[in-house]
Amino acid sequence: MSNDLFQLYPFPGGRVRLKRLYLDLNLHRLGTTGKPFVYANFLSSLDGRIALEDAKSGKTYLPPQLTTHNDFRLFLELHAQADCLITHGGYLRALANGKLGNILQVGLREDAGYLAEWRIANGLPPQPAIVIASASLDFPMPQSIEKHGQKCYIATVDDADPKRVDAWQKQGVEVVFTGQRKLVGGAPLIQALGRRGYKSIYLIAGPHMLDTMLRDRQIGRFFHSITHQLLGGDAFKTLTPGAELGENGYLKLVSLYYDPTSPENCGQWFSQFQQSLPET
Template sequence: MYQLTKDLFRIPMKAEEVLCSTVYESEALKEFTEEPVKSPKIEEVYGHLKFPKAPADRPYVYASFITTIDGKIAFQDARDSALLQTNNFLDKTGGNAPFFVFMLQRAAADAVICGAGTMREEPNMTVHLYDVDLEQARIDNGLPPVPLNIISTLDGTDLLFDHTIFKKDEVPKMINTSPVGWEVVREKCQNPIFLVGPYRTIEDVDFVKLDRLLEENKGKIPVVVTGEGAQTDSNILFRILRHMGIERLLIETPVYTHHLMMNGLMDELFLNYACIYVGGGAMSIGLHSKSCTSTDHPHTKMLSIVNAKASPDHWFCFREAVIHGVKGRE
């Protein structure tokens, strides 16, 4: 039987202070049947957050970011992304309404991928539910209180092994890295770990042996090694996660989000849109990565738009289905 965590940071959020209104809702949402977390508070504040069934060979993948009117996901002088909400000074909820919705997107996830870069910018963060009622809703719906925190690193050199995530026993953890990254993790990680892999192709994965390995090493951090050299393979990782029972996978790292968008592996985006401008060279999704071209790029379809009842003009959450493989106009 799951219990509430005792040693994780909280932000109390009263339902009447974070109430949301639905501005737009697509007919496509009527086809979504999976509602992973239900509670009176969620229904009062947001309504019903439903998803399609996960594919058989990978989780249903969605990303969630706080973004500005010009697509920035952090200030350049203070890179904690939550400041885009709290420093949206015209939002009368003080950033609490968008933060509750952001936490709701976490609450629906079985696992969350966070990048080493995000961990460096936010050394005290862990991917858990800051609102205790959302954590309780997970427990009431048969989910563990904290989603699996998956730390993604290509070569291991950017990881902070003394980060808060590694110190909190109540946070379940996994590391995904490359063969090169495994050597770094094995040398520097102070937590008990065990190797899963390495897997160069999906054919290398023996799922019977994988189950036995996971069972024999409970209490240790699995380090899932995929790909070759200093490159990982997301298809292999996703297949393993789905076998482990991960149905919904949330992405909170901008670099990895761009990778998935470029490779046809992203299903949805939740963009918590703060009506502020940042500009310049501040962080954006996919910054410093190869851009899509004018003839080959993902598209989206709007699924829903919500805002805060107390501050309807200064924050919106856009939920968008990602459409890959759209051909150019003939």
């Protein structure tokens, strides 16, 4: 593990420090309530796997060899710049089952105290608001959200089960409806969050939410870490599970960094893109 990276783009490159690499982007200043700034971060292998599927159970899992300390540090720096996080019901179910760690709060890890201090110094609340995207409304609510005083919303579709909607509303959770789709809509959700005062929104949901945000052209910045390994596997998850994206999938490179040491001295790239339409 190294604290140094090599800048490959923009030119000229050179050696840069890992710590504060993404924090110094000041993403929290790029959005307004009229046009919130939405950004997402994903990790994949060279062959495009973000998760594998267990052949016996049919359940997906994150291979431990895909995760790296340096990638997670940059994830936390992006995490710290949001006034609102969008997650999904599947993550909360996995969290409740002990299959994933809690990433709903900022700066609670022993090595992340500087991120909590940074938020306060930059006028952000101690903890971001939480949005749970779910068409089924079937998930447990983590106690940590109430413990840390975070505002919580549930985003769902117009024809969601009214009994489940009513049950969440009776618990004091505001439910946001995003249109008549099978999945939670991207643009309607971001517009609704802007009306509620949010400017900097970090997408920590799965590939389906990324897909709808790309199609609705809501992604202001897309961060992608690529570890230099081939995972293989017959059943797997990728970044975009839907139909062809067409021009909505066009991305323009903003930055590219090379980490030569992790994982296992194979190396990885840290890239940053913005959505871009072709010139006409």
